[in-house]
Amino acid sequence: MKRMVFVLDVLVGAVFILGVFCQSVSSLAADDNSPVWKLRERENISDVWNGVSVGFKFVPRSDAVYVAFYSYDRSMTIGRYAFDEGKWELKKLPTKIEWDSHNYVDMAFDSDGILHVSGNMHASPLVYFRASKPNDISTLERVAQMTGDRERHTTYPRFLNDKEGRTLFTYRDGSSGNGDQIWNVYDEKSRTWSRLLKTPLFDGEGQMNAYFVGPALGKDGYFHFAWVWRDSPDCATNHDLSYVRSPDLRRFENSKGEPVELPITLKTGEIVAPIPAGGGLLNPLVRLSFDQNGRPVLTYTKYDDAGNLQIWNARSENGQWRCVPCTSWTLPWRFSGGGSIPTELTFSGVSVASPTTLALSYELVKEKKRGRIFLDSETLERVDAATPDAKRTVEPRPEYSPEDAAALNQIESDDPRLLKKSTTIAVNGERWIFRWEGPDANRDRPLPDGAPEATQLRVFKFTREGERP
Numbered sequence: 001m002k003r004m005v006f007v008l009d010v011l012v013g014a015v016f017i018l019g020v021f022c023q024s025v026s027s028l029a030a031d032d033n034s035p036v037w038k039l040r041e042r043e044n045i046s047d048v049w050n051g052v053s054v055g056f057k058f059v060p061r062s063d064a065v066y067v068a069f070y071s072y073d074r075s076m077t078i079g080r081y082a083f084d085e086g087k088w089e090l091k092k093l094p095t096k097i098e099w100d101s102h103n104y105v106d107m108a109f110d111s112d113g114i115l116h117v118s119g120n121m122h123a124s125p126l127v128y129f130r131a132s133k134p135n136d137i138s139t140l141e142r143v144a145q146m147t148g149d150r151e152r153h154t155t156y157p158r159f160l161n162d163k164e165g166r167t168l169f170t171y172r173d174g175s176s177g178n179g180d181q182i183w184n185v186y187d188e189k190s191r192t193w194s195r196l197l198k199t200p201l202f203d204g205e206g207q208m209n210a211y212f213v214g215p216a217l218g219k220d221g222y223f224h225f226a227w228v229w230r231d232s233p234d235c236a237t238n239h240d241l242s243y244v245r246s247p248d249l250r251r252f253e254n255s256k257g258e259p260v261e262l263p264i265t266l267k268t269g270e271i272v273a274p275i276p277a278g279g280g281l282l283n284p285l286v287r288l289s290f291d292q293n294g295r296p297v298l299t300y301t302k303y304d305d306a307g308n309l310q311i312w313n314a315r316s317e318n319g320q321w322r323c324v325p326c327t328s329w330t331l332p333w334r335f336s337g338g339g340s341i342p343t344e345l346t347f348s349g350v351s352v353a354s355p356t357t358l359a360l361s362y363e364l365v366k367e368k369k370r371g372r373i374f375l376d377s378e379t380l381e382r383v384d385a386a387t388p389d390a391k392r393t394v395e396p397r398p399e400y401s402p403e404d405a406a407a408l409n410q411i412e413s414d415d416p417r418l419l420k421k422s423t424t425i426a427v428n429g430e431r432w433i434f435r436w437e438g439p440d441a442n443r444d445r446p447l448p449d450g451a452p453e454a455t456q457l458r459v460f461k462f463t464r465e466g467e468r469p
Contacts, residue, residue, distance in 0.1 A: 035401045037431055037462035042407070044458045045079055045088055045434075047072035049097060050418060051451035053340070053438040055104030060427045063135050067434070068105040068117060070097045072454040076105060076120055076127075078137045083428075091137045095120045095127050100444045101340040108159030110167040112188050115140065118157035123175045126151040130191075146184055146193035155179070160215070162249050168196055172209060176338065177232035179209035180263070183249070196249065202227065203263035210264075211238070211283035215249065219294030222247055226288045226298045228281050229266055233338035238281040240266065241273040241300050241314070255316035272314050272321045275302055280309050282335060289349030291315065291358060292377055297350050299360060309333050311347055311362065311373070313380045324380040326373050331364070339443035350375065353386035400462075408460060413437055415452040431462040 049070035057068040067079040074096040080089045097103050097120050105119035113134030120127050128146060132139040145151055150173040157171050167186040172179045180200035184193045202210035208229045215223035222245040231237035244260055246252045252260045254270040261268060275281040280303035287299040298314045302325075309331045314323040333344040346363050353359035358375040376383045400408065411420055418437040425432050436457040439447060 033397060034465055035398045035404070036465060037399055038465045039404045039460060040463045041461040042458060044456045046077060046090060046457050047454040048436050048457045049074050050436070050438050050455050051447055052099050052101050053421070053441065054097065054101050056423070057105050057107050058423050058425050058434055059107060060425050061109065065427055065432065066107065066115070068107045068119070069457055078107070078117060078140060080137045089137065091140055093117070093129055093140060094142065099446050101441065102155060102444070106157050106159055108167060110186055110188055111165055116159060116167065121154045121157060123153045123155050126154045147195060150182055168249070169193065174204070174209060177208060177230055177237065178206055179204055181210060181212070197262060199263040201262065201264060203265050204229070205265055207231065208266065213286050213288045215246070216288050218290055218296060223249055224288060224296045226286055228283050228286060230283060231277060234336055235282060235338065236336040237277040238283050239275055239277045239279065240271050241275060241281060241286065241298065242269040243272050243298065244270060256319045272298055273300065273302065273312070273323050279303055285345070285347070287347070287349030289351065291350065292352050292355065299347065299349050301345070307332055309345060313350065313375065315380060322380060326375060326382045337443070340441040341443065342441050357383065357386035359386065408433060408435065411437060412455050413452055417447065418452055418455065433460045433462070435460065
């Protein structure tokens, strides 16, 4: 049975991700049943560490495609596929992963084309690499520190950019149930890091820590955040879904536009849904998305009076949060404990299904049941399916041929512990699907029978039918 893996401090990005890709469609005959995407090439990149499910990173650039992963000898490895050379270059870095799903890899380029890489950390000293030449992975070298302050217990590295295009870096200092969120900013001229914020963004005051989603940039020009507080490594101690927004990642305010001073604590943050510990709020199951008018919608979980887990949606309206359930399942999933665990539920944030309807997708894992839930965009109440779009009355063409679909879903190994993982990205109008294999969750402990035999990270390169790169 297929399982999905959660790291109960963050949703691991490598597990069944579908990335953003080009959606433009050329003119097609209505009765054309040929697949939209045709396999142009399939390449092996490297063997991969498959003893644990851990997040990899894939970045398309104008010069090349870059990947960050762990090779089978557990080394953090950076790959570069240069378009003008047509081959993969690999660079192993001097850090090795063990069995912890938290230790994903992140990487980004600054405005000078210099690559920055961080990962393989879980409440441990900072692991950070930086190249010395633009677009050159061979020059990656470890840098001992960024600012040198609060870098001994780092987790969840993340690179991103502000509106000015500056490279930012955020991470948690501390541990689950006792941590603060630190933000740095990079200066290309001096090649140095400094604090973006004088204080942590979220401060657990030694009693908790915040698990956040965002920043998501909305149509209103604001960066939006949602988060839950957690009191200990036990995921059952998540509580109090909260929200804040910012015009520039320096000044912050609540949904009413009132200033929020930093650091944000349990007492000063705006609480959307005051769910207590043990109330069914789970940090990997929080989504932040937007409705037709660009208003943020938070999607999350909460137990009902019978102890069944339900999906809820919340939106700020006239200074008050409207919180509405959209399911009425019999799902008595009582999650608890720490580390990575199998999940019984996963879902998306809302998307616009019609001018008056929102939709979200879900999967009940044990029941092998998937579906879509439609919501009235004004009330957030559940409704029947969205009104069909007159422009989409023609039956859609299949995305792939049966042979290509089978290849994408095939498990290479005969080891029953391994599951398929994939990420899809857009590359110069093509669709590149990266495939590898990893196990189910095991609470970040070694697998009882040791690691599976080596398997491959490979890429499937698809062009639109009838088009060439």
